[in-house]
Amino acid sequence: xxxxxxxxxxxxxxxxxxxxxxxxxxNQIISMGVSPxxxxxxxxxxIEYSDDLQRSYSSLQPGASSGKKVNLAGRIMAxxxxxxxxxxxxxxxxxxxxxxxxxxxLGKEKYEFLLFLDTGDWIGVAxxxxxxxxxxLSVLVEFYELLSKSLRPLPEKWHxxxxxxxxxxxxxxxxxxxxxSRKIFxxxxxxxxxLRDFLDSKGFLEVETPILQPVPGGAAAKPFITHHxxxxxxxxxxxxxxxxxxxxxxxxxxxxxxxxRNFRNEGISTKHNPEFTMLEVxxxxxxxxxxxxxxxxxxxxxxxxxxxxxTIEHPKGRISFERPWARMTMLEALRLYADLDLSLxxxxxxxxxxxxxxxxxxxxxxxxxxxxxxxxxxxxxPKIIQPTIVLDYPEEISPxxxxxxxxxxxxxxxxxxxxxxxxxxxxSELNDPIDQRARFLAQAEKRMAGDEAAQPLDEDFLTAxxxxxxxxGGLGVGxxxxxxxxxxxxxxxxxxxFPQLRRESQxx
RNA sequence: GGGCCAGUAGCUCAGUUGGCAGAGCACCGGACUUUUAAUCCGGGUGUCGGAGGUUCGAUUCCUCCCUGGCCUACCA
Numbered sequence: 079x080x081x082x083x084x085x086x087x088x089x090x091x092x093x094x095x096x097x098x099x100x101x102x103x104x105n106q107i108i109s110m111g112v113s114p115x116x117x118x119x120x121x122x123x124x125i126e127y128s129d130d131l132q133r134s135y136s137s138l139q140p141g142a143s144s145g146k147k148v149n150l151a152g153r154i155m156a157x158x159x160x161x162x163x164x165x166x167x168x169x170x171x172x173x174x175x176x177x178x179x180x181x182x183x184l185g186k187e188k189y190e191f192l193l194f195l196d197t198g199d200w201i202g203v204a205x206x207x208x209x210x211x212x213x214x215l216s217v218l219v220e221f222y223e224l225l226s227k228s229l230r231p232l233p234e235k236w237h238x239x240x241x242x243x244x245x246x247x248x249x250x251x252x253x254x255x256x257x258x259s260r261k262i263f264x265x266x267x268x269x270x271x272x273l274r275d276f277l278d279s280k281g282f283l284e285v286e287t288p289i290l291q292p293v294p295g296g297a298a299a300k301p302f303i304t305h306h307x308x309x310x311x312x313x314x315x316x317x318x319x320x321x322x323x324x325x326x327x328x329x330x331x332x333x334x335x336x337x338x339r340n341f342r343n344e345g346i347s348t349k350h351n352p353e354f355t356m357l358e359v360x361x362x363x364x365x366x367x368x369x370x371x372x373x374x375x376x377x378x379x380x381x382x383x384x385x386x387x388x389t390i391e392h393p394k395g396r397i398s399f400e401r402p403w404a405r406m407t408m409l410e411a412l413r414l415y416a417d418l419d420l421s422l423x424x425x426x427x428x429x430x431x432x433x434x435x436x437x438x439x440x441x442x443x444x445x446x447x448x449x450x451x452x453x454x455x456x457x458x459x460p461k462i463i464q465p466t467i468v469l470d471y472p473e474e475i476s477p478x479x480x481x482x483x484x485x486x487x488x489x490x491x492x493x494x495x496x497x498x499x500x501x502x503x504x505x506s507e508l509n510d511p512i513d514q515r516a517r518f519l520a521q522a523e524k525r526m527a528g529d530e531a532a533q534p535l536d537e538d539f540l541t542a543x544x545x546x547x548x549x550x551g552g553l554g555v556g557x558x559x560x561x562x563x564x565x566x567x568x569x570x571x572x573x574x575x576f577p578q579l580r581r582e583s584q585x586x
Numbered sequence: 587g588g589g590c591c592a593g594u595a596g597c598u599c600a601g602u603u604g605g606c607a608g609a610g611c612a613c614c615g616g617a618c619u620u621u622u623a624a625u626c627c628g629g630g631u632g633u634c635g636g637a638g639g640u641u642c643g644a645u646u647c648c649u650c651c652c653u654g655g656c657c658u659a660c661c662a
Contacts, residue, residue: 214622348656
């Protein structure tokens, strides 16, 4: 026995008793010759949804009968027994519908069997749409069929399921009883559909590139490693699809995107899940300034569609995504938010001291650009609550971005920061194969110096670049983060259906 | 990795300055033909996260462990 007993299958006596009672009912049902797991109830087009019924019969008066017979299927969520007439709430995917069961309609035997069923059981019913005397739209049950017997008790109906551990480990229970949780994932679906619609309407091609990559590139992160037996080679779960999408630019696709799952073998937190969803978009012949406008349009379109407004009530305050968003360079942001005047002209030592003074830890191999970015991330990023385009990231930490001709040592790169987090990242893509090789070699030096996340040289990618990649803007949007912003959630686990958790302890 | 907080019935939560463990919902039995957190009557179902320790006695105090949350670090 261990702390996870209630989750890991060993049962305390109370739970065992509840389950035992339901199993006994199950046996009783079987012995009556009734299938507890019927294969089907009706064809899909014959089954109504509860919210459709609510709309269609909105004018039906209390106490009135519609004369219309419908089929409905759902899960029993509540029973109110009143002797010879009872009320049963069932939930389908769209919401709740009340069933009215009457002994004089069903006959004694069928009536009693219906009430013998438990909350959690799935049933299909047929009957007339009526409105009860108290005004609740209902189906007067004339026929029903048990579709699936539930063998475990549901969480409480009024408070729902609060325990965050059970919510995440048994997300189906959370979604089953907590409408707010369901709403988050419905919104997530709307967001993703809206992103696709937007990109498709702009003529982008949706593509799929390898998740198993021989060289994990396109971002600075530690990868998961796996092995292909037949080829006898190690492969990496991608940390980003970037280098493959750029190969497609070389190929001549000038507008491509991939909604992709990335995998990074790093810490788990309220902002990090080992696998997360990213949208990457590449468009030829544009630069990062264009991508900033593109991003504004993309995000505002999606937010309007999902929320009907560009204002979001967030734990960190009211956020407005009205355009145009603030724009500033990283150095300007450091001046504005941290009152720090930094530049690449300063000595490395001086920058190190400033970092130390603000308790910003830096990697021993970090150069000036990296240190400036570190200071920005620790001191400034959390303070940027309203959407802000932060421009010109140091070249040292941007090995795939084009250098900014107006700001030596910096690149044409921006991130969208909001609610104190990075939401999106974009640059004018580096398409010079000679420069790209040099950047990779600089990364290799960092790797030698102990920076595990430094980007490895991808010879095959360089070969592609040598054939000629058109100038292009690239954009990555963290979809989980975007959903967090759109739904006002402050933990990434709330917007991922099955977030990664520690394995349940097996006990001692 | 470090700090703080939490874990009590199937669920949501009280509580015990160390002395037989509590409520609501759910569940079981009964009444009820219009309820909707139905109501009424009766029933408490538990290894108080786990293992040790202190004690006449530990769910309560101590130590360690497990799991989760928040903060922090890491994730440039």
